[in-house]
Amino acid sequence: xxxxxxxxxxxxxxxxxxxxxxxxxxxxxxxxxxxxxxxxxxxxxxxxxxxxxxxxxxxxxxxxxxxxxxxxxxxxxxxxxxxxxxxxxxxxxxxxxxxxxxxxxxxxxxxxxxxxxxxxxxxxxxxxxxxxxxxxxxxxxxxxxxxxxxxxxxxxxxxxxxxxxxxxxxxxxxx
Ligand SMILES: [Fe+2]
Numbered sequence: 001x002x003x004x005x006x007x008x009x010x011x012x013x014x015x016x017x018x019x020x021x022x023x024x025x026x027x028x029x030x031x032x033x034x035x036x037x038x039x040x041x042x043x044x045x046x047x048x049x050x051x052x053x054x055x056x057x058x059x060x061x062x063x064x065x066x067x068x069x070x071x072x073x074x075x076x077x078x079x080x081x082x083x084x085x086x087x088x089x090x091x092x093x094x095x096x097x098x099x100x101x102x103x104x105x106x107x108x109x110x111x112x113x114x115x116x117x118x119x120x121x122x123x124x125x126x127x128x129x130x131x132x133x134x135x136x137x138x139x140x141x142x143x144x145x146x147x148x149x150x151x152x153x154x155x156x157x158x159x160x161x162x163x164x165x166x167x168x169x170x171x172x173x174x175x
Pocket of ligand 1: 057058059060061113134142
């Protein structure tokens with residue numbers, strides 16, 4: 001597996017690149033518009049093909065580069081299905097894994113920051129990584145007072161959902 005953590009300083013967003021070395025496919029989780037070219041350069045340097053962008057939720061603090069990357073590369077655009085977005089090629093649901101070559105991302109429904117927020121669990125080689133979006137930040141969580149968020153329904157990603165694997169949370173940076 002190829003893995004990169006990419007940082008966009010204006011919105012303090014971490015974008016994650018996950019690549020399958022067997023097939024050359026990769027995905028970007030929560031890519032940022034201003035960093036689209038930078039991210040594509042990383043994809044090309046790793047000799048990967050961008051198969052899909054995946055969002056944890058609709059972002060209020062930055063614009064996703066999903067549409068731009070789709071126009072540049074032909075990749076698919078995936079959002080939580082609950083958003084009902086006409087622009088999405090793929091609707092993501094808990095219980096329906098997303099394949100990245102030979103790798104598999106498990107969507108976890110983690111509402112609270114927004115009412116459709118999903119995190120993604122990746123188990124590989126005895127390790128689990130959880131890409132938490134704004135459901136879990138470094139030293140906090142995303143605000144719950146708009147975008148249909150609610151502290152009452154907050155469900156943070158649970159490392160124990162990865163079973164016996166050693167888990168590493170991959171949160172967004174705190175602002
Ligand atoms: Fe957010």
